[in-house]
Amino acid sequence: MAQAIPFRQASPLKASCHQCSLSNLCLPLAIEENDLDRLEDIIQQGRIFNRGEHIFDQSTPFRSCFAVKSGSIKTSIITEGGEEQVTGFFMPGELVGLDSMSSENYACTARALERTSVCEFPVDKLEELTGKLPDLQHHMYHLMSQEIQNSHQLAMLLSKNTAEERIAALLLSLSSRFQRRRMSPTNFSLPMARNDIANFLGLAVETVSRVFTRFQNQGIIKARGREVELLDVEALQLVTREFSRQSHP
Amino acid sequence: MAQAIPFRQASPLKASCHQCSLSNLCLPLAIEENDLDRLEDIIQQGRIFNRGEHIFDQSTPFRSCFAVKSGSIKTSIITEGGEEQVTGFFMPGELVGLDSMSSENYACTARALERTSVCEFPVDKLEELTGKLPDLQHHMYHLMSQEIQNSHQLAMLLSKNTAEERIAALLLSLSSRFQRRRMSPTNFSLPMARNDIANFLGLAVETVSRVFTRFQNQGIIKARGREVELLDVEALQLVTREFSRQSHP
DNA sequence: CATCCAATTTGATCCATATCAACAATGTAC
DNA sequence: GTACATTGTTGATATGGATCAAATTGGATG
Numbered sequence: 001m002a003q004a005i006p007f008r009q010a011s012p013l014k015a016s017c018h019q020c021s022l023s024n025l026c027l028p029l030a031i032e033e034n035d036l037d038r039l040e041d042i043i044q045q046g047r048i049f050n051r052g053e054h055i056f057d058q059s060t061p062f063r064s065c066f067a068v069k070s071g072s073i074k075t076s077i078i079t080e081g082g083e084e085q086v087t088g089f090f091m092p093g094e095l096v097g098l099d100s101m102s103s104e105n106y107a108c109t110a111r112a113l114e115r116t117s118v119c120e121f122p123v124d125k126l127e128e129l130t131g132k133l134p135d136l137q138h139h140m141y142h143l144m145s146q147e148i149q150n151s152h153q154l155a156m157l158l159s160k161n162t163a164e165e166r167i168a169a170l171l172l173s174l175s176s177r178f179q180r181r182r183m184s185p186t187n188f189s190l191p192m193a194r195n196d197i198a199n200f201l202g203l204a205v206e207t208v209s210r211v212f213t214r215f216q217n218q219g220i221i222k223a224r225g226r227e228v229e230l231l232d233v234e235a236l237q238l239v240t241r242e243f244s245r246q247s248h249p
Numbered sequence: 250m251a252q253a254i255p256f257r258q259a260s261p262l263k264a265s266c267h268q269c270s271l272s273n274l275c276l277p278l279a280i281e282e283n284d285l286d287r288l289e290d291i292i293q294q295g296r297i298f299n300r301g302e303h304i305f306d307q308s309t310p311f312r313s314c315f316a317v318k319s320g321s322i323k324t325s326i327i328t329e330g331g332e333e334q335v336t337g338f339f340m341p342g343e344l345v346g347l348d349s350m351s352s353e354n355y356a357c358t359a360r361a362l363e364r365t366s367v368c369e370f371p372v373d374k375l376e377e378l379t380g381k382l383p384d385l386q387h388h389m390y391h392l393m394s395q396e397i398q399n400s401h402q403l404a405m406l407l408s409k410n411t412a413e414e415r416i417a418a419l420l421l422s423l424s425s426r427f428q429r430r431r432m433s434p435t436n437f438s439l440p441m442a443r444n445d446i447a448n449f450l451g452l453a454v455e456t457v458s459r460v461f462t463r464f465q466n467q468g469i470i471k472a473r474g475r476e477v478e479l480l481d482v483e484a485l486q487l488v489t490r491e492f493s494r495q496s497h498p
Numbered sequence: 499c500a501t502c503c504a505a506t507t508t509g510a511t512c513c514a515t516a517t518c519a520a521c522a523a524t525g526t527a528c
Numbered sequence: 529g530t531a532c533a534t535t536g537t538t539g540a541t542a543t544g545g546a547t548c549a550a551a552t553t554g555g556a557t558g
Contacts, residue, residue, distance in 0.1 A: 077401060080490065085405040099401060101394035108401075127387060134380050141376070144393040145350035151400035152326060152348060152357075156334040158407040159451025163545070194506065202408025204546055209507050225506085225554075241329065412515070443536060453516055458537050474524080474536080 025093030030139030065097035071116025072191035274342030279388030295367035314346035320365025321440035
């Protein structure tokens with residue numbers, strides 16, 4: 001299975017975006033070849049996290065954003081009462097921590113859903129660099145704005161769509177993100193548990209489970225545990241649009 | 250009633266952040282006195298919009314962000330099916346359009362909820378300026394990250410909280426935003442219709458109406474139309490926390 | 499391999515809120 | 529001021545998904 005682990009350089013501490021297979025998805029995509037060194041200079045090679053380990057914790061001092069190199073990460077907010085709300089899933093090439101850039105402390109907790117490696121971008125250095133590289137600054141605005149849009153999209157899903165529509169939307173989102181990485185868009189394994197899906201989509205675990213089996217019975221997907229095969233992508237897309245079409249015939 | 254209309258300058262087209270009563274809330278707050286001119290230079294004095302008029306439209310070319318000077322704005326996404334999802338309300342001193350910075354076109358539609366005046370910041374010039382003023386760049390990151398957090402907060406409200414909790418949270422949010430502007434935090438008039446509140450919070454209008462009257466019967470608020478008085482702020486805060494406390498005794 | 503604990507699935511019941519249906523109030527145009 | 533449209537309120541009923549309960553599967557550990 002395609003993993004995004006870059007070749008080792010002579011210097012073990014310096015990242016090598018040049019060789020990283022994700023350079024066309026990650027921050028480097030915004031940067032000209034000859035400026036890439038300046039980005040590499042500020043990257044701290046992050047360590048490897050095992051499943052369940054925290055990359056960072058809510059309410060601890062915010063220092064860095066992290067790019068996922070391999071594996072996957074879930075972010076969540078813990079309320080005063082101890083309730084967890086999953087706010088996002090992050091896959092290789094995606095940047096985690098942008099929601100914390102307004103605060104002294106991390107606004108959420110990030111933990112590895114599986115064995116996961118990351119690149120660390122200390123914010124002070126990152127901000128300094130984006131001040132010098134307009135393209136990189138532009139890309140940061142782009143990413144953050146994208147994250148706002150994603151979150152609005154989620155809010156919309158939560159407030160207006162049925163359980164089936166929410167789950168179809170999630171499956172399609174994962175699908176396209178696997179595709180971006182040149183992996184199969186129809187045959188993948190979910191990095192997260194049903195529980196996380198439920199929490200993220202504002203549903204009960206039982207409901208998620210039921211919808212999965214319903215989709216399976218309809219021949220739209222095949223699911224055994226976390227292994228998923230999308231048998232009928234068009235049907236899934238139809239499900240996500242069902243709602244809006246019905247209410248405006 | 251305190252309005253944020255700045256004094257007119259000799260040059261009618263140049264904004265005068267120096268005299269604007271919102272300069273401690275708006276972009277200028279991040280800028281040193283002597284750099285303020287550079288910000289003023291890129292601002293286009295926006296025109297006045299009447300209630301219902303569009304400041305910008307989803308899917309038209311994205312050119313500018315807008316700061317609310319007086320009045321208020323609601324942003325919403327229209328789905329393919331024509332469904333509207335209200336994504337936010339913006340009051341004086343707040344910046345509208347950050348969610349569009351990743352796209353060629355505006356990601357949402359912004360319309361005036363009442364007679365509203367704005368300052369316009371063309372993005373190309375704004376990006377150029379933030380590249381030169383690190384503090385301003387930092388502030389932009391701050392604002393965008395804040396918007397991500399707000400949206401996560403909304404998603405959380407939508408997925409985990411009851412109708413009463415959602416409405417209490419909205420009232421408190423408005424309250425603190427009025428307070429920031431040195432207006433009464435307990436006595437204000439809602440800029441938006443019940444319908445918009447319902448849409449924003451993922452509820453039916455009828456439910457919003459019922460909760461308002463329930464709060465009123467409990468003596469927590471007094472509401473006549475859009476005029477609202479918060480009689481018992483602590484009770485409201487208690488409502489928003491009710492949920493998390495109950496589930497973790 | 500046996501044991502244990504966590505994750506998933508399935509079934510039965512209940513409830514918060516949507517929906518449907520009037521009606522009242524408020525605002526707006528003539 | 530009257531008429532019409534929009535917005536808000538209140539009541540009755542229906543329902544999607546939560547919750548409670550229990551069985552099943554799967555993965556980890558010794």
